[in-house]
Amino acid sequence: MGFLVWLESLPFSVWVHESPSVWAQPTVLTLHTMGMGVLVGACWVLDLRLLGVSRNIPLSAFRWVFRAVAISLFVNVVTGLLLFAGRATTWGVALPFFIKIALVIASAATVLPLRTYVLQSEPGQLEVNSRARLLAIASIIAWSSAITAGRLLAYLVEGA
Amino acid sequence: MPPPITSVNIAHLHLLLNHIPTVGAVVALGLLLVAYIRRDEPLKLVGLEVLFMIALLTLPAYMSGAAAFQDLRNQPGISEDAMRIHQDAALAGFTVVEFAGFIAWVALWQSRRRSGRPARGLVAASTLLLAVSLVIMSRAATLGGDIRHPEIRAAAGGAAEPAGDPERFVATQISHFMVDSPWGWPASETIHFLGLSLSFGVLLAVNLRILGVMEQVPFADLHRLLPWGMLGFGANLITGMLFFVGQPKQYIGSTPFYWKVVFLMIAGANFLYLTVFRQAWSGDRNSHWHANGFDKAMAILSMFAWLVVLYGGRMLPFIGHAF
Numbered sequence: 001m002g003f004l005v006w007l008e009s010l011p012f013s014v015w016v017h018e019s020p021s022v023w024a025q026p027t028v029l030t031l032h033t034m035g036m037g038v039l040v041g042a043c044w045v046l047d048l049r050l051l052g053v054s055r056n057i058p059l060s061a062f063r064w065v066f067r068a069v070a071i072s073l074f075v076n077v078v079t080g081l082l083l084f085a086g087r088a089t090t091w092g093v094a095l096p097f098f099i100k101i102a103l104v105i106a107s108a109a110t111v112l113p114l115r116t117y118v119l120q121s122e123p124g125q126l127e128v129n130s131r132a133r134l135l136a137i138a139s140i141i142a143w144s145s146a147i148t149a150g151r152l153l154a155y156l157v158e159g160a
Numbered sequence: 161m162p163p164p165i166t167s168v169n170i171a172h173l174h175l176l177l178n179h180i181p182t183v184g185a186v187v188a189l190g191l192l193l194v195a196y197i198r199r200d201e202p203l204k205l206v207g208l209e210v211l212f213m214i215a216l217l218t219l220p221a222y223m224s225g226a227a228a229f230q231d232l233r234n235q236p237g238i239s240e241d242a243m244r245i246h247q248d249a250a251l252a253g254f255t256v257v258e259f260a261g262f263i264a265w266v267a268l269w270q271s272r273r274r275s276g277r278p279a280r281g282l283v284a285a286s287t288l289l290l291a292v293s294l295v296i297m298s299r300a301a302t303l304g305g306d307i308r309h310p311e312i313r314a315a316a317g318g319a320a321e322p323a324g325d326p327e328r329f330v331a332t333q334i335s336h337f338m339v340d341s342p343w344g345w346p347a348s349e350t351i352h353f354l355g356l357s358l359s360f361g362v363l364l365a366v367n368l369r370i371l372g373v374m375e376q377v378p379f380a381d382l383h384r385l386l387p388w389g390m391l392g393f394g395a396n397l398i399t400g401m402l403f404f405v406g407q408p409k410q411y412i413g414s415t416p417f418y419w420k421v422v423f424l425m426i427a428g429a430n431f432l433y434l435t436v437f438r439q440a441w442s443g444d445r446n447s448h449w450h451a452n453g454f455d456k457a458m459a460i461l462s463m464f465a466w467l468v469v470l471y472g473g474r475m476l477p478f479i480g481h482a483f
Contacts (some may be wrong), residue, residue, distance in 0.1 A: 026478035033474050034467060036353070041361020045385065054384040061374045068364065144354060150348045 001089070008088040025086065032079040039072035040143045043111060046118070050128050050136035055160030059121040059128070066115050073108065087159070096156040100149035109141035110135050170412070171231055174224035177392055181221055181257060182216040182301050185294040202379055204283055205271060208264040209432060211290055215261020216428040222422050223404060227412040242307045244329045247299035251405070255292050260289035262394065269386055269435050331405050338406025345406070347476035348399040349381045351389045355399070356470060358392030363462055366434060379440035386435060418480045420472025427465035433458055445470045
C-alpha cells in the first residue's frame, strides 16, 4: 500500500488524474481505447483468416499484424501505466482490475505462437493446421473477455 | 468551445434534416422502381447507394429531432404528447430504414464481387423495406407537422390527442430500461467496445492493402472481410442508439458528440466507397493492383474519420457532460 500511495502522489500521477487539461486523463484514456481497437482488431482479422474467412490470402501476408500488435501494445502499456499511476490506490487493490490484467496477458500470450506460425509459414501457404485454429479461437475468446473485463471496471470498481 | 449547433437553432436543423428520410426515400424508391421497370441493373446499384446514404443521414435527422424535443417541450402551445407520438413513429421509421440500408449494403457488397449483378432477393428485400419505412416516415412527418402547425390539425378536423401516460411510448420504455436496469448500460458499453475493435481491425486490413501493404494479395480477398466490419458497425449502431434514446440529454448539445456524428457521416460515406469502388477490380486476379493517389487518400480518410468518431465518443464525459 505504501508503494501505491507513493506512486499516486508523484507529480506526474497527480497531473494525469487531477489536471483539467484535455491532454491528461481524457487523452490518455482515448489513446488507450484507440490502441485497444487496433490491437484487438488486428488480432481478430488474423484469427478470422485462420478460421477460414478470406482463405485465399496466404498466411505470410499477415506479417503486418504483428507490427500493428507491437505498436498498439506499446501504446497501451504506456497509457495503461499512466492510468494506473493516477489512481494506484484504487486499482492496486481491486480484484476486477487484476482479472482484467490476467486476461490481457492471456490474450497477448496467444499472439506469440501465432506469430511464430505465420512467420514460419511457406510462401503462398493457404492451409491452416488445427493447432493454429484452436489458438485463433482462444485468441477471440481471450480478447473478448479482456475487453469485457476492462469495460466493466468502470462499474465494478468503487471510485473508478 | 461552444457547440457549433446550439439549442437555439437545433430545431431549425431538424426542420432541414427531417426531409431526408421522406424526400430521400421517395427518390431512392423511385430510382429502384424505374430500374425494375427498365430492367436496368446499374441503375439498381445507384438506387441502393442512394438508399444507403439516406439510411446514414436518417441518424442525424432522428437525433436533431430529439434535440428539438428537449428544446421545445416546455414552450407554451406545444403538446409534449404530440412530440412523443411523433418521436415514436420516427424511431420506428428509423429502425426500418436502417435495416433497408443494411440489406442494400449487403447487395452492393455482393454485386461488386459478382461484377455488377446484385442478388435479386436482396434488392427486392431492401426495396420492400424502403417502401415500408417510407409509409412509417410519412406518418411520422404528418405527426411532426401536428406539433407546430395547428392549421393542419384543424383542417383535418381531428380532436387533440388526449394527454396520456408517457410510459406507453417505446422511447420512454427504452430509456427506463437503459437507466434502471443494472446491466443494460454496462452490457451495451461492452458490446460497443467489442464492435469498435472488430470494425477497426477490418478497416485497418483493407486500408493497409490500399496503402500498399500486402500488395501481392488481390483486393477482392480483403473486400471479403468487409461484412465483418459491417457487423461491428451494426452492433455499435444498435448499442449507440440505445445510449442515445436512453439518455438523450447527455448527447444533445455536446460538442464531441456533434463531431462524432459529423465524422460518422464522412466515415459511412467512405465505407460505401470502399465497398463499391471499381479501380481495384479491373484486370485478372493475378495482376497486382496499385492504388492511385485518390484511393490512397480515401484509405487515409477512412482511418482518420473512424479515429475521430472514437475520439468524439471517448471524450463525451470530459468535454461534454455524459458519464
